[in-house]
Structures are given as C-alpha cells and as structure tokens.
Amino acid sequence: MAPPWRIRRLRLPTRPSVRVRPHRSPGSSCPRTPEHNVTEIPALDVQELYKVFGRRPSEGVAALKKGTTRDKISGTAAVIDASFTVNPGEIFVVMGLSGSGKSTLIRTLNGLLEPTEGTIKVFGEPITGLDGKKLRDVRRRRISMVFQHFALFPHRTVLENAAYGLEVQGVGATERHERARKVLGRVGLDGWADSLPSELSGGMQQRVGLARALAADTDILLMDEAFSALDPLIRREMQEQLVELQRELGKTIVFITHDLNEAMFLGDRIAVMRDGRIAQLGTAEEILTDPADDYIAQFVQDVDRARVLTAANVMDAPRALVGRSAGPRVALRTMRDLHTSMVYVVGDGRRLEGVVHDRDVLRLVRRGDRTLDAALRTDAPRVHPDVVIADLLESSVETDLPLAVVDDAGRLLGAIPRVTLLAALGNVPNTTGELPVVEPPATISMEIITQTLHDSMEPTSAPESDAASERSLA
Numbered sequence: 182m183a184p185p186w187r188i189r190r191l192r193l194p195t196r197p198s199v200r201v202r203p204h205r206s207p208g209s210s211c212p213r214t215p216e217h218n219v220t221e222i223p224a225l226d227v228q229e230l231y232k233v234f235g236r237r238p239s240e241g242v243a244a245l246k247k248g249t250t251r252d253k254i255s256g257t258a259a260v261i262d263a264s265f266t267v268n269p270g271e272i273f274v275v276m277g278l279s280g281s282g283k284s285t286l287i288r289t290l291n292g293l294l295e296p297t298e299g300t301i302k303v304f305g306e307p308i309t310g311l312d313g314k315k316l317r318d319v320r321r322r323r324i325s326m327v328f329q330h331f332a333l334f335p336h337r338t339v340l341e342n343a344a345y346g347l348e349v350q351g352v353g354a355t356e357r358h359e360r361a362r363k364v365l366g367r368v369g370l371d372g373w374a375d376s377l378p379s380e381l382s383g384g385m386q387q388r389v390g391l392a393r394a395l396a397a398d399t400d401i402l403l404m405d406e407a408f409s410a411l412d413p414l415i416r417r418e419m420q421e422q423l424v425e426l427q428r429e430l431g432k433t434i435v436f437i438t439h440d441l442n443e444a445m446f447l448g449d450r451i452a453v454m455r456d457g458r459i460a461q462l463g464t465a466e467e468i469l470t471d472p473a474d475d476y477i478a479q480f481v482q483d484v485d486r487a488r489v490l491t492a493a494n495v496m497d498a499p500r501a502l503v504g505r506s507a508g509p510r511v512a513l514r515t516m517r518d519l520h521t522s523m524v525y526v527v528g529d530g531r532r533l534e535g536v537v538h539d540r541d542v543l544r545l546v547r548r549g550d551r552t553l554d555a556a557l558r559t560d561a562p563r564v565h566p567d568v569v570i571a572d573l574l575e576s577s578v579e580t581d582l583p584l585a586v587v588d589d590a591g592r593l594l595g596a597i598p599r600v601t602l603l604a605a606l607g608n609v610p611n612t613t614g615e616l617p618v619v620e621p622p623a624t625i626s627m628e629i630i631t632q633t634l635h636d637s638m639e640p641t642s643a644p645e646s647d648a649a650s651e652r653s654l655a
C-alpha cells in the first residue's frame with residue numbers, strides 16, 4: 182500500500198517551477214525534472230522501437246506483437262516496443278541490469294544498429310531508413326558518444342584525442358586544436374594537452390573522452406556506462422562534473438548505467454529496462470515513491486532515499502496558517518481546531534511572514550490586541566523545496582517547529598514536521614490513525630483556549646474577519 186506521505190505528495194503542487202533543480206550543487210544528489218516545453222521538438226523521439234537479433238528478426242517482432250513471450254521467439258529480442266522522447270537539455274538515463282537491452286538501445290540511437298522496426302527522430306529528422314552517408318552526416322552534426330573504456334588513441338596526445346571528433350568533421354588543425362584546448366580546460370585537464378593517454382589516470386582519461394565528445398559540439402551526448410570503470414570517488418566527481426557541464430552547456434545527454442544510485446543522481450528522467458522492455462519511465466522520485474511493479478519496487482528498496490527525495494517531495498500541505506490580517510482570536514481558534522501550538526502567518530500571495538505560538542497568542546487575546554504583531558516570530562526554520570532530505574535533518578533536529586518549505590519568492594509551499602521527515606526516510610506511514618499529524622502539539626488545554634475565546638467575545642464590536650484572513654490566504 183502506498184505510504185500516506187506519498188499520496189499527499191502527489192496531490193500537492195510539488196514542483197514550484199518546471200526545471201526544478203537547475204541549481205543542484207555538487208554534493209547534492211537532487212534529481213531534476215527537465216524544463217519541458219511541449220511545443221519544442223524533442224531531441225530524440227523514439228517510437229515503437231524493436232531490435233531483434235537472429236535470422237528472421239521481422240518474424241520475431243511479429244510474434245512479439247501477437248503476444249509471444251521473449252523466450253519463445255527465435256533469435257534474441259534485445260529491445261521490445263520502446264517509445265519515449267528525450268527533451269533538449271535533459272539528462273535521460275537508461276538503467277537496467279546486464280542484458281536488459283541498454284547498449285542495443287543506445288546503438289540504435291546513434292545509428293550503429295538498424296532497428297528491426299520503429300522510428301527514431303533526432304530533432305525531428307528521422308534517422309531510421311537513412312542511407313549510410315546521410316546517417317553519418319546526422320550523427321556527425323548531432324550525436325557524440327562517450328564509451329566506458331575511453332576509446333582513446335594511445336599514440337596521440339591528449340589534445341589530438343580531444344580534437345578527434347572535429348578532425349572527422351573536417352575542421353582545420355588550428356581551429357580544432359584551439360577548440361579542443363578550451364574544452365580540455367573545461368574538464369579540468371589544463372596542462373595535460375601534450376601528454377599521452379598512458380600518462381593519465383583512469384579518471385583523467387575519461388575526462389579526455391568527455392572532452393572529445395564536447396569538442397565536437399554536437400547537441401546530443403550518448404554515454405554508455407561512461408563512468409563504470411572508474412573508482413567510486415572519481416566516479417562521483419565525474420558525475421558531479423557532468424551535471425555542472427550539462428547545466429553550463431545545455432547538452433542533451435542519454436546516459437546508460439546499470440547503477441541505480443548513479444541513475445538517480447544524474448537522471449532528469451530514468452527509463453528502467455527489463456528483458457528488453459522499458460518497465461518504467463519517470464523521475465527518480467516517481468520511480469522511488471511509485472514503482473510500477475514489484476520488480477522495480479525491489480530494485481529501488483536499497484536506494485538512499487535521503488539523497489533523492491527533496492523537501493518538495495515529502496512536505497505536507499501547510500494546514501496551520503492564518504493570513505496577516507487575521508487577529509489573535511482567529512489564530513487561537515485555528516490552533517485549537519488543529520490541536521497545535523503554532524500557526525504560520527502569511528501575507529499577500531502566501532508569503533511567509535513568520536509564526537505565532539499559542540501561549541503568546543493567548544496573551545494577546547486576553548489583552549484584547551487586534552493584531553498578531555506583538556507575537557509574530559520571524560525566526561521559523563525555512564528550507565528551499567529543492568533541498569534533499571539528507572540536508573534537512575540537521576535543521577530538523579535543531580528545532581521543535583516543522584520546517585517551512587519556502588520558494589525563491591518567499592511563498593510558503595508546505596511544512597515538514599519531524600515525524601514526516603522520519604517517515605519519508607523510512608518509507609513508512611507517518612500516522613497510525615485517520616487524523617493527519619499537525620505539529621507541534623498544543624501546549625494549552627482546549628478548555629482554556631475555548632474559555633479564553635468565550636471570555637474575550639465583545640458582542641458590540643465586529644468580530645475579526647475570517648473572510649479577510651481567507652482572502653489573504655487565497
């Protein structure tokens with residue numbers, strides 16, 4: 182059964198802007214959602230793609246379409262009915278265990294393999310069915326490839342290796358060396374231009390591979406297990422650098438990996454492949470919180486949720502809040518009704534102005550204050566919606582208050598009580614009953630609050646306007 186925090190997340194306006202984590206910083210592992218302009222031509226558009234190896238591949242496809250299972254057809258069905266689009270500027274990860282069809286899929290994308298059936302368009306141009314010369318032309322202009330084992334020329338210098346793609350494109354020596362030198366600087370290889378690959382560590386060699394792909398200045402980079410041969414620390418460094426470079430250069434990247442954590446770290450969206458089929462396609466959060474089937478659920482159970490889920494993913498709708506124009510009585514009544522000791526105070530457009538606590542507000546009501554000004558505290562802990570929950574733990578233990586999730590414009594999007602944070606980490610429900618938790622719990626008894634509200638009623642004066650309060654919450 183889906184944990185309640187997941188259901189809540191899906192109801193909320195979880196993502197404040199379309200490209201959610203454009204400022205993912207090195208060390209943070211926020212997966213991002215791509216900026217998706219529906220009118221934009223996809224960088225890659227793959228429809229009903231099949232690749233069957235064997236003697237009569239078309240017959241294999243026909244049998245698969247009729248419902249014959251993969252193990253019953255003659256030949257090997259490496260890719261079965263794959264349909265997806267990759268948006269420009271997106272990091273699209275294809276993830277799956279060995280033999281699931283990832284490499285075959287990527288090889289059909291760059292034209293190294295002809296699909297048995299289906300279509301592939303690169304920025305709207307079909308590449309399926311093209312003759313060799315046209316296909317090579319599209320590939321040269323549009324697509325570069327980075328391989329797991331670097332594929333560097335051992336007797337060429339780092340600079341010549343980095344310039345190789347440009348050489349193939351027919352760019353003159355001076356220009357290609359100049360461009361390659363710039364890109365080498367970008368990937369942190371300043372000063373290594375004249376070295377041979379053998380003088381470089383594995384991580385540095387892969388930087389050369391990356392530089393070569395970047396120097397070619399194609400729109401799309403296909404990366405096949407590009408970091409799999411690297412030591413874990415270097416690998417992490419490369420992942421972070423790839424995200425940085427992608428952000429700077431806006432390349433479209435299709436990244437193949439069998440490593441789920443790498444997929445979750447890099448992918449704006451992830452296609453999980455199993456036995457030739459795409460078993461699920463979605464953001465890291467979607468796959469983690471809403472796995473399509475038991476296979477995927479098992480697959481993701483060891484993922485470090487704290488480094489994938491963000492404040493926006495786990496926050497509760499902020500229930501305990503009042504508008505700035507509400508007075509102490511409205512605030513106290515809200516706290517009484519929700520059994521909590523604190524409410525958020527928001528101004529126009531739901532901008533968070535601060536919090537008030539029950540004891541302070543009770544005093545204001547007894548004193549007959551008409552505004553919340555004297556009780557307003559502005560030191561409530563605030564977090565950005567894109568912060569991963571691993572980075573929320575410290576803030577959460579330092580305070581008894583829920584963390585207020587506030588966007589760049591200062592708007593209150595949600596609240597994260599500690600219980601919600603812990604429940605999200607453990608992937609368990611945060612409530613055992615019907616009532617949602619609103620933290621922190623009340624510190625004054627209901628009777629005292631009700632009595633105070635009753636005693637403070639002034640039949641002759643206009644009651645504080647709930648309507649005015651609601652208007653400012655809208």
Ligand SMILES: Nc1ncnc2c1ncn2[C@@H]1O[C@H](COP(=O)(O)OP(=O)(O)OP(=O)(O)O)[C@@H](O)[C@H]1O
Nearest residue numbers: 234257259277278279280281282283284285286439
């Ligand atoms: N040229 C080929 N001829 C016949 N079968 C092939 C060929 N290439 C791949 N296959 C088969 O297609 C299936 C998918 O292989 P593929 O290499 O695409 O998977 P993968 O997910 O990339 O695996 P790995 O991570 O081990 O490379 C496998 O069963 C494989 O044996």
